[in-house]
Amino acid sequence: MKKSTLLKNGAMLPLDDLDILDYSVFTTELLQAKRENARISAYFARPAEEDRLEIFALMSRDWQEDFLLLRTSVGRHFKSLTPDCPQLHLFEREIAEQYGVKIEGHPWFKPVRFHQPWRAGEDAWGRDPAQHPVPGDMEFYRVDGEEVHEVAVGPVHAGIIEPGHFRFQCHGEEVMSLEISLGFQHRGLEPLFVGGPHPATLHQVEVLAGDTTIGHSSNYALILEALSASPAPPRGKAIRALALELERLANHVGDVGALSGDVGYLPTASFCGRIRGDYLNLTAEICGSRFGRGLVLPGGVGFDLDDSLRNQLLKRLAVMERETRGAIELFYESPSVLARLDGIGLVSADIAEAFGMVGVAARASGLPRDSRMHHPIGAYPREYDQLVIEERGDVYDRANIRRREIYNSISLVRHLLRNLPTGEALMPQRPLAPDSLAVAITEGWRGEVVHVGLTDSAGRFNRYKVVDPSFRNWNGLAIALRGEQISDFPLCNKSFNLSYCGFDL
Amino acid sequence: MLKIIPERLRQGHRTGKFPKEEPVLPERFRGAPLIDPNRCQSGCTECLSACPYGAVELKGGKPQLDLGRCLFCADCPVCPHGAIHFSSDYRLASRTREGLLASAEGHQLASALDGQMKRLFGRSLKLRQVCAGGCNACEADLNVLGTLVYDLGRFGIQFVASPRHADGILITGPVTKNMRSALLETYAAIPAPKLVIASGACAIGGGPLCDSPEVNNGIGDLLPVDLYIPGCPPHPYTALDGLLRLLGQL
Numbered sequence: 064m065k066k067s068t069l070l071k072n073g074a075m076l077p078l079d080d081l082d083i084l085d086y087s088v089f090t091t092e093l094l095q096a097k098r099e100n101a102r103i104s105a106y107f108a109r110p111a112e113e114d115r116l117e118i119f120a121l122m123s124r125d126w127q128e129d130f131l132l133l134r135t136s137v138g139r140h141f142k143s144l145t146p147d148c149p150q151l152h153l154f155e156r157e158i159a160e161q162y163g164v165k166i167e168g169h170p171w172f173k174p175v176r177f178h179q180p181w182r183a184g185e186d187a188w189g190r191d192p193a194q195h196p197v198p199g200d201m202e203f204y205r206v207d208g209e210e211v212h213e214v215a216v217g218p219v220h221a222g223i224i225e226p227g228h229f230r231f232q233c234h235g236e237e238v239m240s241l242e243i244s245l246g247f248q249h250r251g252l253e254p255l256f257v258g259g260p261h262p263a264t265l266h267q268v269e270v271l272a273g274d275t276t277i278g279h280s281s282n283y284a285l286i287l288e289a290l291s292a293s294p295a296p297p298r299g300k301a302i303r304a305l306a307l308e309l310e311r312l313a314n315h316v317g318d319v320g321a322l323s324g325d326v327g328y329l330p331t332a333s334f335c336g337r338i339r340g341d342y343l344n345l346t347a348e349i350c351g352s353r354f355g356r357g358l359v360l361p362g363g364v365g366f367d368l369d370d371s372l373r374n375q376l377l378k379r380l381a382v383m384e385r386e387t388r389g390a391i392e393l394f395y396e397s398p399s400v401l402a403r404l405d406g407i408g409l410v411s412a413d414i415a416e417a418f419g420m421v422g423v424a425a426r427a428s429g430l431p432r433d434s435r436m437h438h439p440i441g442a443y444p445r446e447y448d449q450l451v452i453e454e455r456g457d458v459y460d461r462a463n464i465r466r467r468e469i470y471n472s473i474s475l476v477r478h479l480l481r482n483l484p485t486g487e488a489l490m491p492q493r494p495l496a497p498d499s500l501a502v503a504i505t506e507g508w509r510g511e512v513v514h515v516g517l518t519d520s521a522g523r524f525n526r527y528k529v530v531d532p533s534f535r536n537w538n539g540l541a542i543a544l545r546g547e548q549i550s551d552f553p554l555c556n557k558s559f560n561l562s563y564c565g566f567d568l
Numbered sequence: 569m570l571k572i573i574p575e576r577l578r579q580g581h582r583t584g585k586f587p588k589e590e591p592v593l594p595e596r597f598r599g600a601p602l603i604d605p606n607r608c609q610s611g612c613t614e615c616l617s618a619c620p621y622g623a624v625e626l627k628g629g630k631p632q633l634d635l636g637r638c639l640f641c642a643d644c645p646v647c648p649h650g651a652i653h654f655s656s657d658y659r660l661a662s663r664t665r666e667g668l669l670a671s672a673e674g675h676q677l678a679s680a681l682d683g684q685m686k687r688l689f690g691r692s693l694k695l696r697q698v699c700a701g702g703c704n705a706c707e708a709d710l711n712v713l714g715t716l717v718y719d720l721g722r723f724g725i726q727f728v729a730s731p732r733h734a735d736g737i738l739i740t741g742p743v744t745k746n747m748r749s750a751l752l753e754t755y756a757a758i759p760a761p762k763l764v765i766a767s768g769a770c771a772i773g774g775g776p777l778c779d780s781p782e783v784n785n786g787i788g789d790l791l792p793v794d795l796y797i798p799g800c801p802p803h804p805y806t807a808l809d810g811l812l813r814l815l816g817q818l
Contacts, residue, residue: 177746195745198747218747219750221730222711222727223699223707223727226698226699226700226750246746247701247746247747248701248702248741248746249744249746250701250777250780251780261620262620263620263778266620266776270703270776270777272704273706273708273801274704274708317708330572330576333715334575336712336714336715337717340717347596348596349596350642351594351597353709353801354708354801356642356800357641357642357643366642386579389579390579396571564701564703564704
């Protein structure tokens with residue numbers, strides 16, 4: 064009897080092929096896999112018969128280029144795995160909040176997004192299930208003592224950014240602890256996908272995190288293509304990859320500009336602010352929307368490129384590359400800038416590993432994690448080897464990862480534009496397979512974006528799970544602040560630039 | 569320092585010429601709709617069911633598109649007979665909710681503030697932005713207004729850090745249950761008289777999140793809205809155009 068299943072990115076499997084393990088066997092298998100360097104990419108539940116929950120663990124085995132999938136069944140109480148596997152701590156809290164289950168022995172058991180439980184019954188924290196919870200209403204970690212004070216910021220911040228609440232425990236100017244409470248952006252998206260795909264589902268996927276529209280919509284398309292066994296044609300895949308790299312470029316360039324602004328170095332801040340818009344405008348040339356709305360469709364892409372548009376994009380890219388390099392190198396050649404970034408907001412490789420961090424922040428701490436390399440799909444070449452890593456995990460390294468990735472992405476965009484496969488860009492879709500599960504992972508600009516779709520007997524979604532890279536990385540930001548000055552917070556925050564709504568969903 | 573100067577010269581002067589010159593938008597940009605009721609087939613109601621957001625209505629048998637509900641979807645299949653197309657006209661903002669109803673005659677562009685309000689805000693408007701569930705696309709394209717291309721400051725408009733410094737509030741997002749009280753408290757902290765601006769399909773009517781139990785479907789009756797800026801997200805020029813019309817600068 065097989066205990067667990069291995070599958071590849073963009074694969075589908077009938078749920079009957081996946082055994083429901085005893086929780087104890089599930090636990091042993093999961094921890095064993097973790098010892099063998101697998102890490103949690105998604106961990107979620109769905110309601111099963113008689114008040115029970117089924118839990119699915121999707122573990123990435125990066126160097127084997129596949130995923131281990133485990134499934135178990137639990138009742139209203141079960142033992143927490145977080146003490147043995149800290150990567151799970153938010154995933155377990157999420158499950159408790161969604162289904163009103165108590166997870167015994169969880170060391171940091173608090174609500175995540177402050178919504179009512181999705182199924183009738185108790186609330187995990189004994190709150191009135193008929194009342195909508197108050198966001199941020201929980202016990203915050205506190206430090207007491209002489210000259211110790213608390214700084215509370217948000218949810219409404221000073222700039223044009225999304226809302227979140229931050230509590231700093233400080234001794235003088237030094238931050239001893241930062242706790243981040245999110246949920247203000249919670250829009251209840253995952254339940255909206257149930258019973259789908261609906262006509263609005265694609266548009267809702269596009270706003271999971273607006274700056275990662277291509278990342279999320281690519282995953283959604285992959286899920287539908289896997290479940291309907293009707294893959295996108297090569298040309299469609301190439302245009303998606305092109306859009307994904309343009310998304311990465313716009314955001315990375317914007318982040319370098321924002322960091323520059325926070326350091327008070329205005330030339331790069333103003334140049335990059337504009338150049339970011341130029342990259343968004345390239346996406347708009349392809350599909351009419353600066354954020355790539357409507358570009359990625361199940362089965363391919365909604366907009367094709369003709370030769371004249373392609374040449375025009377190549378010409379503009381050549382000019383933009385010179386301007387981007389000019390603006391960015393100025394920043395990295397200024398000693399006063401480097402002095403401000405150096406050694407600030409350290410996240411060690413061990414911490415990044417323990418919390419299961421992904422993307423830019425993980426690579427800055429020395430973890431080789433890039434799903435374009437480990438789980439290649441679509442137009443990414445089999446031998447994708449442009450993985451960028453740094454070692455110390457400070458603000459400088461997180462910024463430098465962006466600089467190096469910007470240059471890589473520019474050459475990748477050029478390569479994709481010059482070598483567009485011929486043929487159709489969009490293929491018709493078939494209905495979805497019933498009682499099946501599909502997995503899709505895309506390396507969004509922040510890090511790996513994970514979607515898992517499960518269908519019912521009629522081929523409609525009965526659970527659709529989204530894991531934005533921000534979900535894994537917000538803890539990294541909290542850790543980065545330890546022992547730093549509160550004035551370093553803006554720099555640390557920008558160097559992570561995490562999504563609030565991607566976390567809150 | 570010596571490297572900054574040649575780089576500054578090479579990057580050049582980039583402030584846009586708007587509003588003296590019309591901006592050049594991408595060919596595939598989807599802006600104000602062109603509605604041709606002559607193409608309507610009698611008895612056909614396909615457009616009513618084709619839009620998942622209910623943006624189309626038939627008024628006296630003629631189609632009417634609600635720009636506040638419309639996401640300007642790329643694959644808009646709303647009329648199989650081609651009665652509704654999208655032009656590249658970025659001018660969408662309106663002062664009233666009804667003004668967003670576009671018919672064959674177009675929609676009602678935003679008019680200027682009158683009397684005392686225009687005297688107060690016409691040459692200097694400070695706005696506090698509140699993201700109430702926005703996906704960060706609206707927010708990103710509002711931030712862009714501060715970059716040197718759009719250079720909002722030259723029109724006397726500025727986003728400020730505190731509601732106490734603000735003349736109005738600009739809201740994005742569908743107003744999640746979890747942001748509702750923070751939004752109302754921020755509004756209350758702005759000294760009167762004050763303006764309310766709803767930016768993006770979410771803030772106007774819930775956008776793609778419409779009818780999620782966790783959102784309020786936009787500002788609705790929570791606050792009196794003075795300017796609606798449609799789009800998902802609105803193009804920076806759509807927002808800039810709306811703001812300048814509100815202040816009587818266009």
